[in-house]
Amino acid sequence: MKNIKYLVVGIFFGFVLTKGEAISWYRIQEMFHFESFHMFGIFMTAIPTGAICLLIIRKFNIRTFDHQPIEMPRKEYHHGIIPGSLIFGFGWALTGACPGPLYAQIGAGYTVTIVTLMAAILGTWTYGKIQTYLP
């Protein structure tokens, strides 16, 4: 299983999210009320870290571990970006979780989050179903 390494990165990512309390409903409410720097500090250090690493990869033409050229991530604009993101933001405030933390919350013993995750899967499915009718 050559993909098992992604399980390991996932464990790392989930552990950091949990230890950084980014999976906490309390932290998310605190963030939306601007009552602590904590969550903003996470974003404001995670993004430059990623950006500097991408800059280094591009500058030195670094390849993957198996010597493939690295494809730089591109995100295209489309009409769903603003309405979709607002709708996700509404859900984020209610559940206190974006999709990554949903999985981590289940692992951290908040088993009822399985239901939230299933509702999210249903939400994605519903989007797929009515996609053609949306702007």
Next chain:
Amino acid sequence: MDFLYSPWPWYIAGPLIGITVPLLLLMGNKQLGVSSTLRQICAACIPSNVQLFQYDWKKDSWNLLFVGGILIGGFLGGIVFANPDAVAISPSTIAYLKSFGLNDPRGLMPAELFNWSSLASLKGFLLMIAGGFLVGFGTRYARGCTSGHGILGLSALQWPSLLATASFFIGGILFSHYVLPYILSL
């Protein structure tokens, strides 16, 4: 070993989250993103002739292992190496939540809101089921979530991701200030 049990400050957690972006690229040109796994699960389990789910989901099965890892990471961070103290949010947030009858924080989530029996109440239904639905619907409509747009997209200086992340926050701030209070008062 204390650092495994204590919560990590933002200046430790943030850079480690950021490191995941180059790590996945170096390992095999994989792009950080979690909401895509919701689509993957739809494609694998309930494709039902919906165009969005007609693709070879097995080709991207790496991300299912990735989120399986996140779940294990949550178990390690939240149970095996659990912080013995409650999350130390600001006193003003605690006071605000108390005004809706919530207890002092214990653990990472308010157990009085997020539990199996409250699912049957209107409050629990709105917080977990309606909330989860909006997360799944919105992230697919926006083609990404906090990880794909907020961390990866912004790291790659993609302006659509900036638009997305700003909208995540606008939506969250609006709901947290103007809708959540009504739900918590139910």
